[in-house]
Amino acid sequence: MYYMEFLFVRKVLYWLGGLLVAAIAIVSWALASSGHALSPHPHAAVPLSALMAGATFVAAIIAMIFGCALARQNNGHLPLVWTRPVSRERFALSITLVHLVGIATAFAMTLAAIFAVFAIFGWLDAITATGDVPVNSSTITHMVLFPLSWYGLVLAITASMRSGAGFMPFGAWILGSLLVGLDASHLFSGASGIVINVLDHVNPLYYFSGHFDDSGRNQSMVSNVGTAIAGLAGIAVVGYAAALAQWRRLEA
Amino acid sequence: MTEPIAIAVDGLSKRFGDVTALDNFSIAVPKGSIFGVLGTNGAGKTTAFKCMLGLARSDSGTTLFEGSQLTPALFERMTYVHERPALYLDPRVSDHLEWTRRTYARYDAPRAAKLLDLFGLAPKKRVKTLSKGQQSALALTLAFVTRPDILILDEPASGLDPVNQRNVLDLLIGEAAGGATIVFSSHAIGQVERAADRVAILHRGKKMLDGEVDVLKADEKVVEATFENDVPSVNGLAADPSVRRIVRAGRLLRAFVRGNSDNVARHIATLEPKSLRVLDQNLEDIFLNAVAASDGDAAAAATDLEA
Numbered sequence: 001m002y003y004m005e006f007l008f009v010r011k012v013l014y015w016l017g018g019l020l021v022a023a024i025a026i027v028s029w030a031l032a033s034s035g036h037a038l039s040p041h042p043h044a045a046v047p048l049s050a051l052m053a054g055a056t057f058v059a060a061i062i063a064m065i066f067g068c069a070l071a072r073q074n075n076g077h078l079p080l081v082w083t084r085p086v087s088r089e090r091f092a093l094s095i096t097l098v099h100l101v102g103i104a105t106a107f108a109m110t111l112a113a114i115f116a117v118f119a120i121f122g123w124l125d126a127i128t129a130t131g132d133v134p135v136n137s138s139t140i141t142h143m144v145l146f147p148l149s150w151y152g153l154v155l156a157i158t159a160s161m162r163s164g165a166g167f168m169p170f171g172a173w174i175l176g177s178l179l180v181g182l183d184a185s186h187l188f189s190g191a192s193g194i195v196i197n198v199l200d201h202v203n204p205l206y207y208f209s210g211h212f213d214d215s216g217r218n219q220s221m222v223s224n225v226g227t228a229i230a231g232l233a234g235i236a237v238v239g240y241a242a243a244l245a246q247w248r249r250l251e252a
Numbered sequence: 253m254t255e256p257i258a259i260a261v262d263g264l265s266k267r268f269g270d271v272t273a274l275d276n277f278s279i280a281v282p283k284g285s286i287f288g289v290l291g292t293n294g295a296g297k298t299t300a301f302k303c304m305l306g307l308a309r310s311d312s313g314t315t316l317f318e319g320s321q322l323t324p325a326l327f328e329r330m331t332y333v334h335e336r337p338a339l340y341l342d343p344r345v346s347d348h349l350e351w352t353r354r355t356y357a358r359y360d361a362p363r364a365a366k367l368l369d370l371f372g373l374a375p376k377k378r379v380k381t382l383s384k385g386q387q388s389a390l391a392l393t394l395a396f397v398t399r400p401d402i403l404i405l406d407e408p409a410s411g412l413d414p415v416n417q418r419n420v421l422d423l424l425i426g427e428a429a430g431g432a433t434i435v436f437s438s439h440a441i442g443q444v445e446r447a448a449d450r451v452a453i454l455h456r457g458k459k460m461l462d463g464e465v466d467v468l469k470a471d472e473k474v475v476e477a478t479f480e481n482d483v484p485s486v487n488g489l490a491a492d493p494s495v496r497r498i499v500r501a502g503r504l505l506r507a508f509v510r511g512n513s514d515n516v517a518r519h520i521a522t523l524e525p526k527s528l529r530v531l532d533q534n535l536e537d538i539f540l541n542a543v544a545a546s547d548g549d550a551a552a553a554a555t556d557l558e559a
Contacts, residue, residue, distance in 0.1 A: 003351040004340050011342075079334035082307055084355050085327040252307035 001086050005069060005095040009102035012065060016058075016106055020113040027117050044126045046118075049133040053208075055110035056143040060204070062106040063147035064169030066099040067154030070247045071165030078252035088248045096240070103147050138225045142208075145232035149204040152239025159243035160250060176205040184209070207231045255282035257319075258402060258433035264303045264313035266296075266457075273299040275457040277313070281435055281450070286428045288448030288465075289437040290539050296457040297437040298335055301406050305332055317402060328356060330402040335410060335437075337391040339379045345390055346375035349397070356398040367393040370419055384411040396423055403427065405436040409443055421447045445535040453542045460542035465535065472496075472533035472541070473513040477505045477525035484523050492516060496541045508533060508541050 070092065073081050081091060118124050129135040154172055158165040182188065183200040200206045207228040222228045259281040266274040274296045281287045291297045302308035304315045306322050317326055339348060345368070353359040368375060371389035379387060388411045395403060408424075409417040417440075424434050424447050438444050444451060445465065452462035461468070477483075483505045489495060495516060499506040505525070509516050513530050521528055533541075 001355055003354050004343060004347070007343055007347060076336070077338050077340060079302075079307060079332060080338035083305060083327050083330075083332040085324055086355075087324045090324075251309060252302060 001084065001091055002094040002098045005098045008069075008072075009066065009098050012062060013102060013105055013109070016062065016109060020109055024113055024116055024120075028120055031117075031121060044123075045128045045131065046123070046126045047131040047133060048127050048129045048135050049131070049139055051111060051114050051127065052135065052139075052143050054114060055107045056146050056208075058110040059103050059107035060147040060150045061169070061173075063099070063103045063151040064154045064172065066102060067151045068158050068165040068168060069095055069099065070155060070243060071158035071161040071163075071168075074160070074162045074247075074250065075165075078250070082252055089244060092244055092247060099151065100148075103151065107147070138229065141229050142225050142232070145229060145236060146204060146208050149207070149232040149235040149239070152236035152243070153202070153204060154239075155243035156239040156246070159246040173205075176203045179203050180205045180209045201231065202235060204232060204235055255284070257281065258283040258285075258317065259287075259304070259435060260314075260316045260319075261300075261304055262314050262316075264300060264310045264315065266299050266303050266308060266310050272457050274303060274310070277303075277454070277457075277459055279452050279459070279462055281433055283318075283433050284428055284431050285433060285450055286424055286448045287433075287435045288444035288451040289435065289454060290439075290441060290444055290451060290535075291437065291454035292543065293439075294456075295454040297454055298406050299457075300454065301332070301404055301435075301437070305404065307332075328358065328398075329400055330404070331395040331398060331400040333391050333395045333403075333405045333408055335406040337387040339387055339390060341380040342378060344376055344378050345373050345382075348379070348390060348394055349375070352394050352397060358398045358400075360397055360399050363399065364393065364397045367396055371416060385413055385416065388412055389416055392420060392423070396427070401432055403432060403434045403436070405434065407438060408436055409438065409440065417443065441536045441539055451535065453539055455543050455546040458546065460546050461538075468538055469532050469535065471510060472538050473509045474531050474533050474537060475507040475509060475513050475516050475520055475528070476531060477520045477523070477528045479503045479505070479523070479525050486520070486523065489516065489519055492519070497544055508537060 082088060084091070086094075115124070118127065133139060150169075150172075154169055157172065158168050161168075179196060179200045180203060182196050183206065186193070188196055207222055222231065257280045259279070261277060261279045261281075264274055264277040265272070277296070277300050279287065289297050289300065299308065303310040303313070304322075315322065317330065320326070343351075349364050349368075353361070353364075367373075371386070371393060373382075373386060373390055373393065379390065382390065388408070392405075392408055395405070403424075405424075409420045412420060421443055424436065428434055436444075436447075448465055450463065451465050451468065453460040480503070482503060483500045486498065486505065489507060490498060492515060494509050494511050494513070495507055496510055497508040499508075503526075505520065507513075507516050507520065517528065517530055
């Protein structure tokens with residue numbers, strides 16, 4: 001049932017693989033040219049959580065591309081998809097499973113690419129799992145939920161669309177960045193400030209962003225990682241349910 | 253003995269805003285028969301199929317397949333081909349077959365190879381590189397490759413070359429001979445006449461008539477007369493309730509009649525035509541009569557009918 005989506009996911013991952021190889025080559029060349037590569041700081045410590053966060057962002061972009069999956073079916077394929085011997089819900093769930101594997105693979109590929117750069121220059125010893133943001137179950141859950149929340153959100157936004165859904169991930173990311181920026185800046189007060197803050201709560205970036213406080217310290221937008229996990233999980237689950245509810249009621 | 257009904261459609265209606273796309277559409281399709289649905293563009297054929305298959309929600313009416321409501325599991329034995337092939341453009345022909353193989357327990361690999369050969373489809377070709385006709389052929393291949401018991405085909409021969417149109421008709425007839433029930437729509441009346449044993453005519457969302465093709469044709473006659481000069485006045489003929497339409501073209505007069513045509517033939521004979529004969533109507537005549545009647549076509553009929 002999910003075979004066609006598997007082909008699409010595989011194609012996206014091939015592209016990602018190509019881009020990552022190109023990125024490794026460019027970064028390695030740039031570092032080697034600048035001379036930094038041969039002289040690492042003897043006490044440099046690179047938090048693993050920061051590297052994972054980078055991979056999570058890439059996985060989130062991939063998740064947003066996959067999140068347009070139902071809209072892609074809506075664009076002319078429903079008479080074929082909905083006359084297969086499986087229910088609409090089962091079809092949607094089956095392609096979601098493929099997407100989850102794809103998102104996890106994108107995360108792993110990106111992390112592997114980052115590690116490859118570190119390995120090329122002999123910096124692997126600098127990576128540490130401890131520090132300000134230690135790698136533990138909460139951190140991992142937080143990072144896993146970030147792409148999933150984007151997936152749910154984009155799926156919900158595009159589930160009824162028949163065309164033009166491809167622009168949604170880009171638009172959602174821009175809007176999300178704008179919202180979190182406005183919210184953190186406190187430029188708006190009163191009702192408009194409240195509206196921005198409320199909207200920001202359905203913005204995955206809100207739960208993954210920091211801002212500088214009055215003393216110049218970088219602070220998370222939310223009070224603790226538990227709140228961030230709850231927020232991201234809520235967006236992922238509610239978004240997915242809303243997408244399914246819309247999609248199963250469409251007409252071909 | 254009454255044939256079992258494979259598809260029973262009862263009172264399907266569908267509106268889009270103020271437009272009634274389908275109005276109380278009912279048909280009963282016996283098992284193992286080929287049922288043709290004829291209609292002009294926008295007549296409601298595709299809407300009817302979509303409502304039957306749950307692809308669109310009907311405002312009223314029901315459809316039963318072998319006495320049961322439609323369930324996803326039923327699609328294991330049933331197939332639908334949309335008027336525009338709903339294929340994925342980037343994957344290859346072989347990918348579509350693989351998808352079908354993974355989805356249907358009844359997938360028949362040897363048959364897939366035969367169908368690809370029949371339609372001249374290269375498995376490695378990407379769908380986006382296929383012509384419209386080849387895409388239609390692939391959609392049909394996917395439909396026939398699972399050996400379905402029920403086939404619903406919306407304009408199946410659309411875009412195909414004459415050779416493949418003939419191949420499709422042969423496939424339909426072969427499937428029905430094997431016990432499959434087929435409902436298909438077409439603009440090409442000749443195709444329907446050749447393949448279908450029953451037909452329904454839709455116009456502006458309404459079913460104008462349906463029945464066995466042979467019975468319809470036997471019941472509908474055309475009285476055709478030629479004259480030495482232009483057709484003379486045929487006053488009174490239009491008042492005959494059996495006359496559905498009269499066409500005059502130069503020296504040729506055609507009166508389309510339902511039921512007994514003797515009175516009409518006698519009436520025209522009094523005009524002393526050069527030749528006079530009574531023929532069975534073909535399906536095209538029946539279709540045009542039904543459409544003209546639906547439009548209350550005083551225009552087509554009135555231009556033709558004697559004033």
